[in-house]
Amino acid sequence: xxxxxxxxxxxxxxxxxxPEFPKYTTQIINLANQNAQGTRPKxxxxxxxxxxxxxxxxxxxxxxxxxxxxxxxxxxxxEKILEMVQSLRDAMSKIDRDLVEQWVKDLVIVKxxxxxxxxxxxxxxxxxxxxxxxxxxxxxxEARGIDGYVGEQPVSIKPDTYKAKRSLGExxxxxxxYYTKLKDGIEIEFEEVH
Numbered sequence: 707x708x709x710x711x712x713x714x715x716x717x718x719x720x721x722x723x724x725p726e727f728p729k730y731t732t733q734i735i736n737l738a739n740q741n742a743q744g745t746r747p748k749x750x751x752x753x754x755x756x757x758x759x760x761x762x763x764x765x766x767x768x769x770x771x772x773x774x775x776x777x778x779x780x781x782x783x784x785e786k787i788l789e790m791v792q793s794l795r796d797a798m799s800k801i802d803r804d805l806v807e808q809w810v811k812d813l814v815i816v817k818x819x820x821x822x823x824x825x826x827x828x829x830x831x832x833x834x835x836x837x838x839x840x841x842x843x844x845x846x847x848e849a850r851g852i853d854g855y856v857g858e859q860p861v862s863i864k865p866d867t868y869k870a871k872r873s874l875g876e877x878x879x880x881x882x883x884y885y886t887k888l889k890d891g892i893e894i895e896f897e898e899v900h
Contacts, residue, residue: 722765734794735787742790744783751776824892825863828883829854832861832896852880866895 717723739745747753751772760771773780826842833840838857853863860880869884883896 720765734791738787738790738794741793742786744786744790749783749786750779824885825853828863828885828892828894829856829861831894832856832883853883856881861896 711719743749756772756775757768760768762768762771829840829842833856836856840854840856842854843852843860847860851862852860854861861883862880863883863885866884866886868882881897883894885895886893
Protein backbone atom coordinates (compact mmCIF):
# COMPACT_ATOMS: atom_id res chain seq x y z
CA UNK A 707 0.00 0.00 0.00
CA UNK A 708 1.25 3.46 -0.88
CA UNK A 709 0.03 6.60 0.83
CA UNK A 710 1.02 10.21 0.46
CA UNK A 711 1.50 12.67 3.29
CA UNK A 712 1.49 16.28 2.15
CA UNK A 713 3.91 18.87 3.51
CA UNK A 714 0.96 20.59 5.13
CA UNK A 715 -0.01 17.35 6.91
CA UNK A 716 3.57 16.84 8.07
CA UNK A 717 3.59 20.35 9.54
CA UNK A 718 0.25 19.64 11.25
CA UNK A 719 1.41 16.30 12.67
CA UNK A 720 4.58 17.92 14.01
CA UNK A 721 2.73 21.06 15.13
CA UNK A 722 5.07 23.34 13.18
CA UNK A 723 4.08 26.54 11.45
CA UNK A 724 6.85 27.89 9.19
CA PRO A 725 7.13 31.63 8.58
CA GLU A 726 5.59 33.21 5.49
CA PHE A 727 7.93 34.96 3.10
CA PRO A 728 7.16 37.61 0.47
CA LYS A 729 7.02 36.35 -3.12
CA TYR A 730 10.44 35.62 -4.74
CA THR A 731 12.43 36.43 -1.59
CA THR A 732 13.22 32.81 -0.75
CA GLN A 733 14.51 32.24 -4.29
CA ILE A 734 16.91 35.15 -3.89
CA ILE A 735 17.96 34.01 -0.41
CA ASN A 736 18.51 30.46 -1.71
CA LEU A 737 20.67 31.78 -4.55
CA ALA A 738 22.65 33.95 -2.13
CA ASN A 739 23.10 30.97 0.18
CA GLN A 740 24.33 28.75 -2.66
CA ASN A 741 26.96 31.36 -3.53
CA ALA A 742 27.88 32.24 0.06
CA GLN A 743 27.69 28.64 1.32
CA GLY A 744 26.20 29.99 4.52
CA THR A 745 24.49 26.79 5.63
CA ARG A 746 27.31 24.36 4.87
CA PRO A 747 28.25 21.93 7.67
CA LYS A 748 31.36 23.95 8.54
CA UNK A 749 29.08 26.88 9.38
CA UNK A 750 25.92 25.32 10.86
CA UNK A 751 27.08 21.79 11.61
CA UNK A 752 26.13 18.49 9.98
CA UNK A 753 22.38 18.83 10.55
CA UNK A 754 21.48 15.26 9.56
CA UNK A 755 23.85 13.98 12.25
CA UNK A 756 22.80 16.56 14.83
CA UNK A 757 19.09 15.79 14.50
CA UNK A 758 19.90 12.11 15.18
CA UNK A 759 21.76 13.07 18.38
CA UNK A 760 18.98 15.42 19.50
CA UNK A 761 17.29 13.88 22.57
CA UNK A 762 14.09 15.94 22.55
CA UNK A 763 10.77 15.78 20.68
CA UNK A 764 9.52 19.30 20.02
CA UNK A 765 10.76 22.03 17.74
CA UNK A 766 11.24 24.36 20.73
CA UNK A 767 13.46 21.70 22.34
CA UNK A 768 15.37 21.28 19.08
CA UNK A 769 15.97 25.03 18.82
CA UNK A 770 17.23 25.24 22.41
CA UNK A 771 19.44 22.14 22.05
CA UNK A 772 20.83 23.19 18.66
CA UNK A 773 21.70 26.72 19.80
CA UNK A 774 23.56 25.32 22.83
CA UNK A 775 25.59 23.10 20.49
CA UNK A 776 26.17 25.84 17.89
CA UNK A 777 25.71 29.22 19.57
CA UNK A 778 27.10 31.35 16.70
CA UNK A 779 25.90 29.32 13.71
CA UNK A 780 22.69 31.24 12.91
CA UNK A 781 24.43 34.61 13.21
CA UNK A 782 27.43 33.57 11.07
CA UNK A 783 25.21 31.98 8.40
CA UNK A 784 22.97 35.06 8.34
CA GLU A 785 25.94 37.40 7.91
CA LYS A 786 27.41 35.32 5.06
CA ILE A 787 24.07 35.18 3.24
CA LEU A 788 23.21 38.83 3.86
CA GLU A 789 26.57 39.91 2.43
CA MET A 790 25.82 37.88 -0.71
CA VAL A 791 22.28 39.34 -0.92
CA GLN A 792 23.91 42.78 -0.99
CA SER A 793 26.24 41.62 -3.79
CA LEU A 794 23.21 40.33 -5.71
CA ARG A 795 21.40 43.63 -5.11
CA ASP A 796 24.41 45.48 -6.55
CA ALA A 797 24.44 43.12 -9.54
CA MET A 798 20.69 43.60 -10.08
CA SER A 799 21.24 47.32 -10.60
CA LYS A 800 23.49 46.48 -13.56
CA ILE A 801 20.90 44.31 -15.30
CA ASP A 802 19.07 46.03 -18.13
CA ARG A 803 17.53 44.93 -21.41
CA ASP A 804 20.86 44.95 -23.25
CA LEU A 805 22.53 42.75 -20.63
CA VAL A 806 19.64 40.26 -20.64
CA GLU A 807 19.74 40.13 -24.44
CA GLN A 808 23.52 39.57 -24.34
CA TRP A 809 23.00 36.72 -21.83
CA VAL A 810 20.29 35.10 -23.99
CA LYS A 811 22.50 35.31 -27.10
CA ASP A 812 25.42 33.81 -25.17
CA LEU A 813 23.25 30.89 -24.08
CA VAL A 814 21.40 30.27 -27.33
CA ILE A 815 24.15 31.07 -29.82
CA VAL A 816 27.59 30.79 -28.20
CA LYS A 817 27.18 28.10 -25.55
CA UNK A 818 25.01 25.94 -27.80
CA UNK A 819 27.53 26.17 -30.63
CA UNK A 820 30.47 25.40 -28.34
CA UNK A 821 28.61 22.63 -26.56
CA UNK A 822 27.59 20.91 -29.75
CA UNK A 823 30.75 21.56 -31.76
CA UNK A 824 33.51 20.86 -29.22
CA UNK A 825 34.31 17.62 -31.07
CA UNK A 826 36.01 19.69 -33.75
CA UNK A 827 38.16 21.39 -31.11
CA UNK A 828 39.17 17.95 -29.81
CA UNK A 829 40.09 16.73 -33.30
CA UNK A 830 42.07 19.91 -33.93
CA UNK A 831 44.03 19.53 -30.66
CA UNK A 832 44.83 15.83 -31.20
CA UNK A 833 45.83 16.41 -34.83
CA UNK A 834 48.09 19.25 -33.67
CA UNK A 835 49.81 16.91 -31.23
CA UNK A 836 50.12 14.22 -33.93
CA UNK A 837 51.23 16.83 -36.51
CA UNK A 838 48.66 15.84 -39.11
CA UNK A 839 45.39 17.04 -40.60
CA UNK A 840 41.92 16.31 -39.25
CA UNK A 841 38.42 16.35 -40.57
CA UNK A 842 34.93 15.81 -39.23
CA UNK A 843 33.07 12.67 -40.30
CA UNK A 844 30.46 12.66 -43.02
CA UNK A 845 26.91 11.68 -42.05
CA UNK A 846 27.54 8.20 -43.50
CA UNK A 847 30.70 7.82 -41.41
CA GLU A 848 28.87 9.06 -38.31
CA ALA A 849 26.31 6.27 -38.85
CA ARG A 850 29.23 3.82 -38.49
CA GLY A 851 30.36 5.35 -35.17
CA ILE A 852 33.08 7.60 -36.60
CA ASP A 853 33.19 11.21 -35.39
CA GLY A 854 36.18 12.33 -37.42
CA TYR A 855 39.63 11.55 -38.69
CA VAL A 856 43.06 12.36 -37.31
CA GLY A 857 45.25 11.96 -40.35
CA GLU A 858 43.86 8.84 -42.02
CA GLN A 859 42.79 7.22 -38.73
CA PRO A 860 39.03 7.20 -37.95
CA VAL A 861 38.26 8.21 -34.36
CA SER A 862 35.22 8.12 -32.11
CA ILE A 863 34.85 10.86 -29.49
CA LYS A 864 33.07 9.73 -26.34
CA PRO A 865 32.59 10.91 -22.75
CA ASP A 866 34.90 9.13 -20.30
CA THR A 867 31.89 7.30 -18.86
CA TYR A 868 31.73 5.39 -22.16
CA LYS A 869 34.82 3.34 -21.18
CA ALA A 870 32.67 1.05 -19.02
CA LYS A 871 30.06 0.62 -21.78
CA ARG A 872 32.76 -0.14 -24.34
CA SER A 873 33.82 -3.21 -22.39
CA LEU A 874 30.22 -4.48 -22.60
CA GLY A 875 30.70 -5.59 -26.16
CA GLU A 876 30.01 -2.73 -28.59
CA UNK A 877 32.53 -3.08 -31.39
CA UNK A 878 33.62 0.04 -33.20
CA UNK A 879 36.84 -0.51 -35.12
CA UNK A 880 38.29 2.95 -34.55
CA UNK A 881 40.53 4.68 -32.04
CA UNK A 882 38.77 6.40 -29.15
CA UNK A 883 39.21 9.87 -27.79
CA TYR A 884 37.59 10.27 -24.37
CA TYR A 885 36.66 13.57 -22.81
CA THR A 886 35.64 14.77 -19.39
CA LYS A 887 33.81 18.07 -19.11
CA LEU A 888 35.38 20.31 -16.50
CA LYS A 889 34.20 23.59 -15.07
CA ASP A 890 36.75 25.47 -17.17
CA GLY A 891 36.92 23.31 -20.31
CA ILE A 892 37.38 19.67 -21.21
CA GLU A 893 40.07 17.12 -20.51
CA ILE A 894 40.82 14.61 -23.24
CA GLU A 895 42.47 11.21 -23.22
CA PHE A 896 43.25 9.44 -26.45
CA GLU A 897 44.59 6.14 -27.58
CA GLU A 898 47.59 6.19 -29.84
CA VAL A 899 46.38 7.11 -33.30
CA HIS A 900 48.38 5.44 -36.12
